[in-house]
Amino acid sequence: MHPVAFDLSGVTVHWYGILLATGFMVGLWTAGRRGMRIGLNAEDISNLMLWMFIGGIAGAKILYVINHWGDDSFKNLFMQRSGMVFHGALFGTALAVWLFTLKTKMPLWATFDTLAPSFALGHAFGRIGCFMTGCCYGKPCDLPWAVQFPETHGTQSAHVHPTQIYESVLNLALYGALAWLFRNRKFNGQVFATYLLAYAVLRLAMEFFRADGRGSLWFGTLTSGQGISILLLIAGGAMWYLLSTREKIEPEPSEEQ
Numbered sequence: 001m002h003p004v005a006f007d008l009s010g011v012t013v014h015w016y017g018i019l020l021a022t023g024f025m026v027g028l029w030t031a032g033r034r035g036m037r038i039g040l041n042a043e044d045i046s047n048l049m050l051w052m053f054i055g056g057i058a059g060a061k062i063l064y065v066i067n068h069w070g071d072d073s074f075k076n077l078f079m080q081r082s083g084m085v086f087h088g089a090l091f092g093t094a095l096a097v098w099l100f101t102l103k104t105k106m107p108l109w110a111t112f113d114t115l116a117p118s119f120a121l122g123h124a125f126g127r128i129g130c131f132m133t134g135c136c137y138g139k140p141c142d143l144p145w146a147v148q149f150p151e152t153h154g155t156q157s158a159h160v161h162p163t164q165i166y167e168s169v170l171n172l173a174l175y176g177a178l179a180w181l182f183r184n185r186k187f188n189g190q191v192f193a194t195y196l197l198a199y200a201v202l203r204l205a206m207e208f209f210r211a212d213g214r215g216s217l218w219f220g221t222l223t224s225g226q227g228i229s230i231l232l233l234i235a236g237g238a239m240w241y242l243l244s245t246r247e248k249i250e251p252e253p254s255e256e257q
Contacts, residue, residue: 003133015132023125024053027118034182035114044104045114051096052115059092060084067224086123087203087228093119109189109247116195117178124171131164138163139211154212161209170202189243196236200229 005015028049035045063085097115101108130136134149138161146159174195182191207225218227 016129019125019129019132023122023129024049026125027115027122030121030179031115031118034117034179035111038110038114040106040111040114044106047104048097048100048106048111051100052093055092055094055096056089057084057092059095060086060089063088063091063224085224086126087225087232090119107188109192109243112192113182113185113188113190116192117175117182119195120171120175120178120199124168124175127164127168127171131162131168135212136164136167136210137161137212138166138209160211163206163209166209167202167206170206171199174198174202185249187244187249188247189239193236193239193243196232196239200232200236203232204229 003014003016005013005018007013028046032042032045036042061084067085094112097111098108100106101111127136134153137149137153137155140155140158141161142159143161145162147162147165148157148159149155151157177198178191178195181194185191203225207223207229210223210225218224222230
């Protein structure tokens with residue numbers, strides 16, 4: 001756990017911000033390459049990224065404040081460096097994409113398919129940032145790969161699951177699968193629907209290994225992550241069912257020899 005990367009002329013630069021920015025830029029680059037492959041305008045994709053950045057940060061902060069309302073003052077919750085929730089970022093980003101495609105007439109579901117693998121890739125970098133900061137940590141365990149944070153950390157130097165690393169590796173694997181699916185999709189929205197379904201399952205599993213404070217429980221039983229993941233499963237399934245017939249991609253006719 002090393003939250004601070006370096007000091008630059010009295011300005012402290014944290015690993016969380018570096019890795020978040022790296023994930024965003026790598027995601028932008030890969031999404032741009034996929035978008036051009038299916039005829040999306042490169043300038044539109046570039047402009048969309050600013051909307052996504054604003055929507056993602058706003059959504060992540062808003063959901064964090066909602067989850068932890070009453071735990072601290074609004075100012076402290078809002079200003080906390082690692083005080084962001086990925087599900088909130090996903091909702092904020094999705095809203096930004098929808099609004100931008102309305103404005104520019106970009107194809108909504110093809111745009112979401114272009115972006116979906118990059119969501120997983122960017123998230124993989126973000127979770128490494130969580131590890132460096134010490135947030136999103138796991139429950140105690142005695143496995144050979146268990147990690148220890150400093151004595152001042154909330155885990156009190158106990159051996160715990162490196163849940164941040166688990167999720168980073170799984171998101172990288174998900175990125176590879178979605179990138180392959182993008183080249184073989186049968187309908188617009190298929191890649192995004194698959195992302196929602198796969199990430200929902202991934203996050204549901206991760207919640208059983210995490211021990212950090214995640215705010216109020218839903219119905220006194222479910223964590224916020226579990227509750228939202230169940231909603232994403234429903235949304236992803238409904239999206240797949242509806243779009244598989246409405247947004248079917250016709251195969252290109254083969255050239256006659």
